[in-house]
Amino acid sequence: MDTTAHAPVMVITGASRGIGAATARLAATRGYDVVISYVSNEAAAQAVAQEVRAAGRRALPVRADSADPEQVGRLFAAVDETFGRLDVLVNNAGIIARQSRLEDLDIERIRRIFAVNAIGPILCAQQAVKRMSQRHGGAGGVVVNVSSAAARLGSPNEYMDYAASKGALETFTTGLAKEVAGEGIRVNCVRAGHIYTEMHASGGEPGRVDRVKHTIPLGRGGQPEEIAQAILWLASSEASFVTGAFLDATGGK
Numbered sequence: 001m002d003t004t005a006h007a008p009v010m011v012i013t014g015a016s017r018g019i020g021a022a023t024a025r026l027a028a029t030r031g032y033d034v035v036i037s038y039v040s041n042e043a044a045a046q047a048v049a050q051e052v053r054a055a056g057r058r059a060l061p062v063r064a065d066s067a068d069p070e071q072v073g074r075l076f077a078a079v080d081e082t083f084g085r086l087d088v089l090v091n092n093a094g095i096i097a098r099q100s101r102l103e104d105l106d107i108e109r110i111r112r113i114f115a116v117n118a119i120g121p122i123l124c125a126q127q128a129v130k131r132m133s134q135r136h137g138g139a140g141g142v143v144v145n146v147s148s149a150a151a152r153l154g155s156p157n158e159y160m161d162y163a164a165s166k167g168a169l170e171t172f173t174t175g176l177a178k179e180v181a182g183e184g185i186r187v188n189c190v191r192a193g194h195i196y197t198e199m200h201a202s203g204g205e206p207g208r209v210d211r212v213k214h215t216i217p218l219g220r221g222g223q224p225e226e227i228a229q230a231i232l233w234l235a236s237s238e239a240s241f242v243t244g245a246f247l248d249a250t251g252g253k
Contacts, residue, residue, distance in 0.1 A: 009083045011035040014093030016044040018197035022224035028055035036061040066120030076127040088235045089128040091121035092146040098204045099158040117165035133183040140184025142235045147191045149250045177244030186243040188234045193250030195222045217252030
C-alpha cells in the first residue's frame with residue numbers, strides 16, 4: 001500500500017546545514033516528508049533532499065528568505081501545492097555576525113539579525129497557523145522554535161544582538177503557545193547550547209566550541225543530531241501534553 005500521500009509533512013527553515021539538515025535527516029527516518037527551506041546554498045539543500053529521499057520519504061527544497069513576507073508566502077504555497085498538508089513547522093533558520101561588543105554593532109547588522117532570528121519565525125508561524133489551526137479548518141499541528149542558551153546568558157562581548165533576538169523568539173513562543181493551545185497546535189522551543197556547526201565560522205571563530213567546552217558541565221560541545229532528537233520528540237505524539245515549554249539541550253550550561 002502506498003502511504004506517501006498520507007505521510008506527515010515537516011517544514012524546516014535553514015535546513016541546508018547544521019541543526020536544520022540533521023533534523024531533516026532524522027525526520028525522514030521517522031516517516032516525515034520534508035520541506036527544506038534555505039537561503040543561498042542550493043547544492044547543500046539538494047544534498048539534504050537526496051538523503052531524505054534515500055530514507056524513502058519525499059523532499060522539497062525551496063529557496064526562501066524567512067525574513068521576507070513574500071518569499072515566506074511562496075514557501076507555504078509550494079507546500080500546499082506539493083503536499084496539501086502541513087503538520088510540523090521547525091523555525092530553525094538563524095544567523096550570527098562577527099563577534100563584537102555593543103559599541104561596535106552597526107544598525108544594518110542588528111536589523112538583519114532580528115529580521116532572520118525573530119521576525120522570520122513569526123512570519124512562518126503565521127502561515128503555519130493559518131493552515132494548522134482548527135479555527136481555520138485545519139487538523140492541528142506543532143511548531144518548534146530553535147533558540148539558544150544565549151537567550152538566557154546574554155552573550156556579552158560576542159553576540160549580544162543575536163542573544164536579544166533569541167530572547168524575542170522565546171517570548172513569542174510563550175505567547176503563541178497560549179494563543180493556539182485550544183486550536184490543536186502545540187508550540188515549544190529547544191534551546192541549543194554550543195553545537196558543532198558551521199555557524200561559528202560566520203562569527204569569525206570556527207573553533208569556538210572547543211574553546212569554550214571546558215565551561216560546559218558535560219565537558220563537550222553538542223552534535224546537531226542531538227538537537228534534532230529534541231526537536232523530533234517535541235514534534236511527536238510522545239510530547240502530546242507539552243506546549244509553551246523550553247527544552248534546554250545545552251550540556252548543562
